[in-house]
Each structure stands twice: as C-alpha cells, then as structure tokens.
Amino acid sequence: MPAPHSRSFRDGKTLEGELAAAMHRVEAHGVIYPAHYYETLVAKYRKGGVPYPHILTILGEPRILGHFYYKTALQRTGPFLDYGCGTGDNIRQLLRDGFPRDHITGFDLSWESIDLGFDLYRDRDALRDLFVVQDTFPFGEGQFDTIYSGSVIHVIADDAELDGYLANAWRALRHGGVLFGSTLGIEDCDACSPDEHGPPRVSPRSAIVRHMMAAGFAEPAIMVKSHEAHHPGDKKCVFEFCTKKDEKL
Numbered sequence: 001m002p003a004p005h006s007r008s009f010r011d012g013k014t015l016e017g018e019l020a021a022a023m024h025r026v027e028a029h030g031v032i033y034p035a036h037y038y039e040t041l042v043a044k045y046r047k048g049g050v051p052y053p054h055i056l057t058i059l060g061e062p063r064i065l066g067h068f069y070y071k072t073a074l075q076r077t078g079p080f081l082d083y084g085c086g087t088g089d090n091i092r093q094l095l096r097d098g099f100p101r102d103h104i105t106g107f108d109l110s111w112e113s114i115d116l117g118f119d120l121y122r123d124r125d126a127l128r129d130l131f132v133v134q135d136t137f138p139f140g141e142g143q144f145d146t147i148y149s150g151s152v153i154h155v156i157a158d159d160a161e162l163d164g165y166l167a168n169a170w171r172a173l174r175h176g177g178v179l180f181g182s183t184l185g186i187e188d189c190d191a192c193s194p195d196e197h198g199p200p201r202v203s204p205r206s207a208i209v210r211h212m213m214a215a216g217f218a219e220p221a222i223m224v225k226s227h228e229a230h231h232p233g234d235k236k237c238v239f240e241f242c243t244k245k246d247e248k249l
C-alpha cells in the first residue's frame, strides 16, 4: 500500500476553492451540474477530505495531455492500462481524443479518487465498467500494449513496492509495449527529503532510470517540466518518462 499522505491543501488553497475551480474546468468539458451540487460536494468531502489534494487542483486539465509521448500513444490503439488511475481524468482525456473505449482500463488500489472523479464528471454509470479496483495487481502477462503511470511513482515511498509496481507493469506489457508517465522528482541532487505536503518519494533522475532498468525496461527517455506548485528555490520538477519492454525506444 502507498504510504499515508497529507490531505491538506498547500499555498493557501482550500477544499472549497479547489472544488469550485475543478467544477469550472469540468464544465468546460460539457458537464452540467444541478442546483446546489457544489454545496453537496463540499459537505461530502469536508468530512474525510480528498485523497490527493494536488490532483484536485489539476482535475479537468489532465497531465497526460501535455506529455511528450501522448500523441504517439494515441496512435497505438492496442489495450491501454492507466496504472494508478486515481480520478480517471487521463482516461476521460483518452476518450475525448477518440481512443477506442473497449481498449481502456483504469486500475487503482482504491475507489476513493475514482469516486471523486465520478462525482465531478457525473459519469459513474457511463464509465464504471472501465475501472478495476483491487489490492493486488490482477492483470496477466502481455495483456497491454501501453501503460500510463501518472503521478504514481512519487506516492510509493518504499523501494520494494516501487520495484513490485514496475515489475507488474513490465509483465503486463506485451513485447515492445510502452510504459510512459510522469513523476515528481529533483533534477540536480542525489536525495531530497519529502516535505510536509509533498509526496513521499522525490527521486533524482538516476533513481528513476535505475528502478526502471532493474524491472527490465530499456533506459527511459526523460524530459523535465516545471511543477505546477513550483516555489522559488524549490528544486523539484516533473519528470516525464517513456520506456519500452524489450526493445530500444
């Protein structure tokens, strides 16, 4: 299981403000909310909070869209797994971009973020069948052509768990299959202590490469992007990565 993580918002952000902003972004995708829906959601999520506050702050503008490999991934059209899918924001983007619905699966350890996505997009009945939730990885060998891992690596604190996660991805890909995604990291230092609000793992590039190659993947292509919650003096960044099973990129 991933390490416990903070449910509090940083930088003066609040649940109320971020829910309103997320609803606004989701409305831009054509979702219509009934009267008092916002108040209902605030009351619901005030009780337990949202599992990954940062994900709510970008919900509606999924990170997959800006990924350097995304346009190529859309051409692949074979079975696609979103591994650690959270709210399902990336899956909805694939659907908007015409990726074949029957080739999309979202997997997560918990329904919590997926339910937040259903609440925001009001599409539980329409999309429920795309999601699989289990506390162990349920997929067989060579089942997928492409696997996406968005903001998952940095929530897995334990090295052995991360190696298990990557080994599952490797096994579930067909030969020549692609793993792409992103993780928070740090560009120019060997180690970095997680801060109070940040994720438990802040990897240097070398550690990401090492873990992926230990799982059997080719050396990943990595691009650096700035983090949305970037602070002056903060060396954290987003690493976008892409690697293949058995074949060179």
Ligand SMILES: C[S@@+](CC[C@H](N)C(=O)[O-])C[C@H]1O[C@@H](n2cnc3c(N)ncnc32)[C@H](O)[C@@H]1O
Pocket (backbone or CB within 6 Å): 001, 002, 052, 055, 063, 083, 084, 085, 086, 087, 088, 089, 090, 107, 108, 109, 110, 113, 149, 150, 151, 152, 155, 156, 165
């Ligand atoms: C920060 S959220 C990112 C969600 C989504 N991928 C996105 O880009 O918005 C991390 C997600 O990874 C899931 N997760 C963590 N460890 C996992 C594992 N070993 N297997 C599957 N999902 C995992 C968490 O439950 C959570 O939903």
